[in-house]
């Protein structure tokens with residue numbers, strides 16, 4: 213067996229150009245953080261974009277970018293500003309992303325963006341084909357590359373190709389509104405195995421294939437001439453040990469060595485007696501329900517004034533897709549809401565919300581997870597939501613309460629969390645109160661079960677399961693062909 217070629221739009225590393233040099237930082241987002249652990253362990257190369265427009269990388273630094281990428285077994289695909297506009301901001305994030313997350317009114321159907329999407333998928337296909345041996349396995353990831361499996365299959369009919377969709381696959385009634393729905397489904401069906409996080413996404417996909425391409429499936433298999441495509445669900449896990457070890461290490465550090473951020477969190481505890489900490493962490497994305505979360509927190513302070521000075525919401529939002537108008541509007545809305553709530557409820561000793569709009573190093577993320585009493589995660593739609601899982605993994609003393617939206621893929625596995633409907637303010641307000649008042653024994657009882665599950669189904673196991681199913685699917689096809 214050859215190597216595994218992983219392909220995703222974004223590499224796990226982000227390149228930034230500083231004055232005369234380059235700076236390499238880890239990419240944020242579930243796909244990159246999750247898959248990185250699998251990539252590190254095995255014999256794989258990862259093909260994707262560095263996050264910089266090609267024209268902005270000075271010629272004398274191009275070699276260095278390549279070198280830095282190679283250190284992590286990555287091969288960069290260069291995207292021009294024009295491609296980034298049409299393919300990335302355009303079709304990927306102004307058409308597919310909103311549509312697949314049920315924000316139909318945000319979805320734009322621009323033929324030029326579609327053309328760019330096709331061209332850039334072709335560019336990725338060429339990068340794969342240049343590096344592909346017949347015995348290699350190809351693993352394509354996510355909604356930016358839905359056409360790639362077919363493009364590779366057309367050139368290499370016998371190669372093993374897996375595809376995993378990290379975001380929801382919407383109901384066929386939503387999907388069918390897409391003008392290029394046939395091409396998208398055919399593109400995905402170039403794979404031997406198509407994976408989703410949940411059974412519902414898988415069902416929606418099969419229904420779309422039936423409705424739009426008129427192809428039936430039997431026991432999750434679609435027969436296409438001399439090929440069979442298998443469809444299945446694989447809920448992505450996390451590198452549990454990494455999060456729980458990091459949390460333990462940081463707790464055992466002498467306080468003088470603690471980060472400034474941790475000191476600020478300690479200050480929270482000291483300055484406001486008995487104050488509890490609620491955290492929320494996400495990319496600043498309209499699918500994450502951030503605005504409703506802040507509103508619900510405001511309603512909570514209104515309904516339960518005894519909690520003034522006794523609770524604080526620490527909200528970490530990472531800038532994301534800042535060229536898309538909806539993200540700019542959301543930024544404004546969040547700034548205003550935070551200002552409004554802080555203005556209305558703050559006292560001389562207390563600010564109800566601490567809001568950070570930036571990416572943070574891993575250690576700060578761990579500080580936040582492990583210092584908090586409650587995690588408030590309220591997406592209106594989310595393929596999986598790894599933050600919910602990371603939060604549970606860092607709770608080494610098994611205390612802490614997770615409030616989680618039923619619209620996140622993760623809610624299917626994390627039943628012991630307080631599950632809420634993100635559009636129901638009253639329910640969120642009550643869940644916040646329940647979480648803040650939950651007896652320690654109950655917190656521990658719930659987290660014990662959650663941790664047991666997350667420890668068992670790690671990201672490593674997820675990747676192994678996917679790759680084993682891919683091989684099985686391929687072997688079965690070869691057998692059928694031989695018969």
Ligand code: ADP
Nearest residue numbers: 240241242243245494495530571572597598599
């Ligand atoms: P999505 O993939 O939609 O961004 P997930 O919750 O699945 O949502 O994944 C987000 C990932 O990004 C997590 O692994 C989390 O640790 C990481 N992350 C989120 N916020 C930050 C931040 N401010 N700084 C660094 N990493 C972050």
Ligand code: G6P
Nearest residue numbers: 222240241242243354378379533
């Ligand atoms: C989600 C998507 C990923 C994407 C990530 C960050 O996790 O599933 O494909 O990489 O968000 O978004 P970005 O647009 O910055 O790559």
